[in-house]
Amino acid sequence: MSAYVARRFGQAVLTLIVVSMVIFLLMKLYGGDPGVILLGRSYTPAKAHAIDVALGMTLPWPMQYLRWLRLLFAGGLSGAFGTLPASLLLLVLGGGIGLALAVGAASVQARFPHSWADRVTSALSLIFYTFPSFWVAGLLSLWFVFELGWLPMVPPGMPGNTGFGSWALTLVIPVLSLALTSVAAWSLHLRVAFDEAFASDYVRTARAKGLPERAVVRRHVLRNGLLPLLSILGMSYPVLLSNLIVLEPYFTQSGIGGAIFAAIGMRAYGSMLDVVLVLGILVIGANLLTDIAIACVDPRVRFS
Amino acid sequence: MHLDDPDALEAAALAFGATRSWHRLLRQELFWLGVALLLFVLLFAFAGPEVYHRSQDYNVAAFLMPPSARYPLGTDALGRDNLYELMLGGRLPILTGFATAIGATLLGLWAGLSAALSRSLEGPVLRVADAILSIPQVVPIIIVESLLGANVYVLMGIVALTLWPSTARLIWTRAIVVREQPYVEAARASGAGRLRILLRHVLPNSFDTVLTCFATQFASAVLFIALATALGVGLPPPWNWATMISTSLGYAGNHDWWLVAPPGLMFSLLIVSVFLVTDAVRRAWNPRALGGGAP
Numbered sequence: 183m184s185a186y187v188a189r190r191f192g193q194a195v196l197t198l199i200v201v202s203m204v205i206f207l208l209m210k211l212y213g214g215d216p217g218v219i220l221l222g223r224s225y226t227p228a229k230a231h232a233i234d235v236a237l238g239m240t241l242p243w244p245m246q247y248l249r250w251l252r253l254l255f256a257g258g259l260s261g262a263f264g265t266l267p268a269s270l271l272l273l274v275l276g277g278g279i280g281l282a283l284a285v286g287a288a289s290v291q292a293r294f295p296h297s298w299a300d301r302v303t304s305a306l307s308l309i310f311y312t313f314p315s316f317w318v319a320g321l322l323s324l325w326f327v328f329e330l331g332w333l334p335m336v337p338p339g340m341p342g343n344t345g346f347g348s349w350a351l352t353l354v355i356p357v358l359s360l361a362l363t364s365v366a367a368w369s370l371h372l373r374v375a376f377d378e379a380f381a382s383d384y385v386r387t388a389r390a391k392g393l394p395e396r397a398v399v400r401r402h403v404l405r406n407g408l409l410p411l412l413s414i415l416g417m418s419y420p421v422l423l424s425n426l427i428v429l430e431p432y433f434t435q436s437g438i439g440g441a442i443f444a445a446i447g448m449r450a451y452g453s454m455l456d457v458v459l460v461l462g463i464l465v466i467g468a469n470l471l472t473d474i475a476i477a478c479v480d481p482r483v484r485f486s
Numbered sequence: 487m488h489l490d491d492p493d494a495l496e497a498a499a500l501a502f503g504a505t506r507s508w509h510r511l512l513r514q515e516l517f518w519l520g521v522a523l524l525l526f527v528l529l530f531a532f533a534g535p536e537v538y539h540r541s542q543d544y545n546v547a548a549f550l551m552p553p554s555a556r557y558p559l560g561t562d563a564l565g566r567d568n569l570y571e572l573m574l575g576g577r578l579p580i581l582t583g584f585a586t587a588i589g590a591t592l593l594g595l596w597a598g599l600s601a602a603l604s605r606s607l608e609g610p611v612l613r614v615a616d617a618i619l620s621i622p623q624v625v626p627i628i629i630v631e632s633l634l635g636a637n638v639y640v641l642m643g644i645v646a647l648t649l650w651p652s653t654a655r656l657i658w659t660r661a662i663v664v665r666e667q668p669y670v671e672a673a674r675a676s677g678a679g680r681l682r683i684l685l686r687h688v689l690p691n692s693f694d695t696v697l698t699c700f701a702t703q704f705a706s707a708v709l710f711i712a713l714a715t716a717l718g719v720g721l722p723p724p725w726n727w728a729t730m731i732s733t734s735l736g737y738a739g740n741h742d743w744w745l746v747a748p749p750g751l752m753f754s755l756l757i758v759s760v761f762l763v764t765d766a767v768r769r770a771w772n773p774r775a776l777g778g779g780a781p
Contacts (some may be wrong), residue, residue, distance in 0.1 A: 442717070446718055447718060
């Protein structure tokens with residue numbers, strides 16, 4: 183097991199280095215000239231050169247790359263990494279609630295096929311799959327914020343919205359829209375896994391030995407569905423993160439998506455690429471954790 | 487017709503099977519529902535603005551009006567007729583969605599089949615596909631559209647390049663099953679070339695997978711282009727459903743549900759209609775799927 187984790191960790195670090203080099207290259211090519219950006223109308227070649235020297239832009243590229251990485255990490259949570267906690271929270275909450283809904287829907291669908299519950303949950307999850315996530319968020323806020331007034335109108339940290347309670351309430355809409363638009367993809371795959379489990383010999387044996395149906399579902403079907411669940415989770419980070427990046431600007435400015443949106447608006451491509459690297463670390467880290475979890479559940483993976 | 491001629495027999499069987507498939511297709515109620523919805527959306531976006539022609543000029547006297555007899559879907563913040571905008575706003579999402587999905591499906595089909603039929607390409611194609619599958623789709627769009635300059639054709643290209651791996655993976659999974667079938671082995675033993683096996687056996691037997699892939703690629707293409715548009719790096723404003731949603735969210739404090747709700751519902755109608763049509767065709771040509779299965 184530890185050999186597998188070490189190998190997988192090494193791969194992740196290698197991927198991260200390649201990704202960071204690509205982003206650094208993009209930054210050098212498209213990040214803009216700091217002299218022009220900082221000096222504006224008082225630009226002279228001499229002043230620009232002084233700025234380049236001060237920022238280390240005259241160093242060879244490999245040195246600049248290392249310097250960029252050092253500054254990025256030295257900034258800690260006050261720099262680009264500060265966008266991580268807010269996004270991570272939304273991702274975990276939205277993904278977790280979506281997964282719980284998907285497991286519930288898929289087990290109902292597999293246990294009572296062709297029932298009205300099967301039809302309603304399938305149709306609902308499919309319809310939410312076809313909605314743009316930011317539109318679901320828009321409709322929810324129209325209804326719960328402006329029509330009913332149950333949720334706060336101002337973003338957290340602004341006047342009239344301080345304290346934990348109102349901060350937590352502002353998470354409701356992005357989390358719900360993230361969860362609802364992801365249910366379909368997950369429940370479709372899970373349903374297939376559950377159908378297979380219900381048709382399997384071990385479930386027939388469990389029923390034959392007189393195990394109550396609830397115990398059959400919990401001990402045999404759900405437990406065997408854990409593995410497909412993990413691999414589906416691994417496949418769906420990209421879509422979840424895409425939705426998250428687009429939802430954040432509307433609800434909180436402090437996450438990865440909020441920072442990217444703000445940087446696009448200001449054409450601050452350098453700081454946008456910093457945040458993209460943080461996003462890359464998030465993706466690679468999430469994939470690493472998923473793979474380790476799969477290896478824990480399934481011994482075949484770690485011995486292959 | 488000589489019935490002892492194997493080619494003629496095969497042609498007759500094919501013709502018979504094909505008519506059976508058409509019958510199965512035309513008998514499905516969900517197929518007709520899908521066709522009706524798709525026709526409605528297409529006519530709404532492409533013929534609608536010609537029939538229901540309104541001015542696009544600002545009209546400050548009638549801004550943010552709720553639906554009425556004069557304005558069936560109300561007006562926007564600049565006093566323009568929202569129904570007319572909704573019709574015009576469908577053109578770009580529909581065209582870019584179909585073009586991107588066709589491109590992504592063809593690319594994925596080509597990559598998946600080459601991976602299944604060539605041992606030397608198998609590893610590299612699958613590894614590249616897996617790498618692309620782990621990137622959040624919006625990120626390459628953001629990088630390319632903001633750094634290299636925005637352009638609808640570049641947008642479609644980059645979305646297709648992020649979407650093909652899921653098709654390639656599914657086609658590959660299907661094709662490696664088909665390539666081990668006895669009839670493919672028989673064809674190979676009787677001297678059929680790689681291209682003939684591909685065209686006569688692997689492709690027809692992967693038809694249902696291709697259709698399913700196209701439907702999901704279409705949904706992904708439309709929705710990811712919409713996401714990018716909401717971030718400001720996608721389709722050009724003003725007339726497309728995604729921009730209409732994101733601008734109306736900006737002044738949603740006015741309870742203007744008639745601006746927020748319709749564009750999102752149109753997205754859903756468009757995608758659901760394509761799902762219904764492709765699923766009906768898939769079921770008609772693969773009767774084993776008729777009994778049920780995932781929607």
